[in-house]
Amino acid sequence: MKKTSEHKPYVGDVGAPLETTAQKAGVGFSMVMLATIVGFAIGLAVWAVFWASSALTELLWVDGRAYLEGVLSQAGVTAWWLPIAFCGIGGLAIGLWTRFFGGQPESLENVMASVKSTGGYRLERPGASVVGFLLPLVFGGSIGPEAGLTGIVAAACTRIGASLRAAGIRAKRITDVTVSAALSAVFASPFLGVVATAEDGMPALEPNDYELRRKAKLVLYTASALGAIVGIALFTSGFGKESGIPRFDGVTPGINKLWWALPCMLLGYLATLIFRISSLGFAKVGARLGDHLVAKPVAAGLILGALAVPLPYVLFPGEVQSFELMRSWASVSGAVLVATGLVKCAATPLCINLGWRGGHFFPVIFAGVALGYGIASIGGFEPMFCVAITTATLVAGVQRKALVAIAMLLLCFPVQSIPWIGVACLIGAALPLPGDLKASRRTTKEQEA
Numbered sequence: 001m002k003k004t005s006e007h008k009p010y011v012g013d014v015g016a017p018l019e020t021t022a023q024k025a026g027v028g029f030s031m032v033m034l035a036t037i038v039g040f041a042i043g044l045a046v047w048a049v050f051w052a053s054s055a056l057t058e059l060l061w062v063d064g065r066a067y068l069e070g071v072l073s074q075a076g077v078t079a080w081w082l083p084i085a086f087c088g089i090g091g092l093a094i095g096l097w098t099r100f101f102g103g104q105p106e107s108l109e110n111v112m113a114s115v116k117s118t119g120g121y122r123l124e125r126p127g128a129s130v131v132g133f134l135l136p137l138v139f140g141g142s143i144g145p146e147a148g149l150t151g152i153v154a155a156a157c158t159r160i161g162a163s164l165r166a167a168g169i170r171a172k173r174i175t176d177v178t179v180s181a182a183l184s185a186v187f188a189s190p191f192l193g194v195v196a197t198a199e200d201g202m203p204a205l206e207p208n209d210y211e212l213r214r215k216a217k218l219v220l221y222t223a224s225a226l227g228a229i230v231g232i233a234l235f236t237s238g239f240g241k242e243s244g245i246p247r248f249d250g251v252t253p254g255i256n257k258l259w260w261a262l263p264c265m266l267l268g269y270l271a272t273l274i275f276r277i278s279s280l281g282f283a284k285v286g287a288r289l290g291d292h293l294v295a296k297p298v299a300a301g302l303i304l305g306a307l308a309v310p311l312p313y314v315l316f317p318g319e320v321q322s323f324e325l326m327r328s329w330a331s332v333s334g335a336v337l338v339a340t341g342l343v344k345c346a347a348t349p350l351c352i353n354l355g356w357r358g359g360h361f362f363p364v365i366f367a368g369v370a371l372g373y374g375i376a377s378i379g380g381f382e383p384m385f386c387v388a389i390t391t392a393t394l395v396a397g398v399q400r401k402a403l404v405a406i407a408m409l410l411l412c413f414p415v416q417s418i419p420w421i422g423v424a425c426l427i428g429a430a431l432p433l434p435g436d437l438k439a440s441r442r443t444t445k446e447q448e449a
Helices: 021-025 029-074 082-101 108-118 126-138 146-166 172-187 190-200 207-239 255-289 295-308 319-331 334-353 361-379 383-399 402-409 415-430 436-448
Strands: 007-009 121-123
Touching (some): 029 082, 029 146, 082 126, 082 295, 108 121, 108 146, 121 146, 126 146, 255 295, 255 383, 295 334, 319 361, 361 383, 383 402
16 A cells, blocks of 8 residues: 655755855845745746646536536436536545555645755655646645645755755755745735745754844745746736636724624634534544545545535635625525535535645635625625625634734735724634644643653
């Protein structure tokens, strides 16, 4: 049986001392330019992969489904079961590919932890990893693309950095800024890339490198992130692919309507609880199934497809679906919208823990949007305010980091919404969740020991 995890920690040349105090205190123009160029290349590569993923998804779920529905209709057979068939076949394809070739994406947290602790990231089979990244997305997985893409990009930049060092070029920290550029490219937001990586810090280099890290990391992160955005702009000018995250209107409710935030935050908290409980539960199910590399994704695919029959928006990462809801939410039942958001919060952990590997950023944002529109429809509230508060509470509750949540939500909401979003993020990140108390007790016991 082949192992599913195939990344190897990369230990770079962290022992080479810096030559001068000036080098230790900051970064030179050449390093900033190199970080910018790397970010530019990452922006182009990430959005090229997005384009390929979108094209394959449309081929299967639009053209392929329309063709099959026409054939079945002529034969007098209803086609309601097609999502179950597509997702089941997708689970089989994922399982067989993983069993024979590997390529399952690592979580974003694992990628960032490897880059932080060792200075790099490696994949044994980069080609297999690209296919392993695409399969769950193309077959409708309720996952985001950030996890697999960041790992692939980090591995590529680690290899580039090693080649540059072999040629005598001091570019050890290029992999360090990879995560910032990759996240900036995935979300088309330089601010998110800088904030998310700055909170987790630079890799653990030797102590006399500490001063440089503190003074230079934001410069390098920002340079790579801006380079990624320029790369995205160049790609979209040629291929026309735009960011999948919609921009919502800002809203400033009257003082007598602020009570609307209470049911929105309660619903966001309920969705957060569902996400956490589902994550813990499906993690145990995945552990019990062990090395059944084919059975797990097939089961997840069949369940996902069955959920998508009554709630089709449960499928896919959610960025395209967010655009659709923005245009047509008023024509959808509020109860259906709320059910879609809550089920989405269970479907994403199902996929991630049973072989359909990916991230959770995009699905969680979409779930918050669906819940916000749903409660606005049911209660007759201002929709933009409900969407902002519900999404902020949910995203912060899942992330547990208010600043990262705010950076993510700046993708969707204008600056004037920040006061309301900020309060909801602070509350959402602080609300207790299952497992938090146990982890706190374990930390206390370790400190006492």
